[in-house]
């Protein structure tokens with residue numbers, strides 16, 4: 001069902017705010033993860049990973065879920081549809097794995113933030129995990145930038161389903177004729 005213009009703009013405002021808020025939160029996570037990787041002070045390292053854990057749970061996860069939900073509403077409530085245009089499908093294909101990986105990686109973030117890990121972090125025993133936090137944040141930022149570019153440029157290209165849905169009258173007119181020519 002198509003949304004009336006005012007509702008569509010309200011929903012779009014929510015979608016853009018949550019989506020780009022997600023990107024901004026990933027940027028702050030990246031800054032904290034880089035600081036955590038480079039510090040030699042165990043207390044500072046612990047404080048940084050506590051902040052990373054908080055940013056992940058209190059900001060990134062809610063914004064990711066809100067961006068996904070508002071994106072689906074925006075698709076279903078407008079002529080863009082969910083599976084009519086390749087750029088919308090590409091956004092879904094980027095966003096679902098990104099959200100899944102994010103939820104999966106909250107475990108390692110919690111491990112780094114655990115007070116019991118402070119010494120292991122300081123002695124470099126969790127270096128691999130620390131590097132992974134930085135790499136994950138860079139990858140997430142790139143995925144979200146790609147989703148933003150897709151939304152703004154909206155590259156042309158319809159799926160077969162979208163093409164059929166956009167021409168219901170033409171399909172209805174052609175189908176009986178095609179049927180009658182092939183029937184005889």
Ligand code: HEM
Pocket residue numbers: 008012015016019020022023067068070071072074075078080081088091092095096144145147148151152
């Ligand atoms: C499942 C995920 C998503 C879906 C299905 C989706 C779908 C859509 C749709 C259909 C529109 C057009 C709305 C309209 O014209 O009324 C839109 C706009 C937009 N989306 Fe998404 N989106 C998703 C995720 C994201 C993400 C992750 C980002 C960026 C981080 C993003 C950024 C934007 C922006 C900036 C616009 C506004 C573009 C404009 O009006 O020119 N979206 N989205």
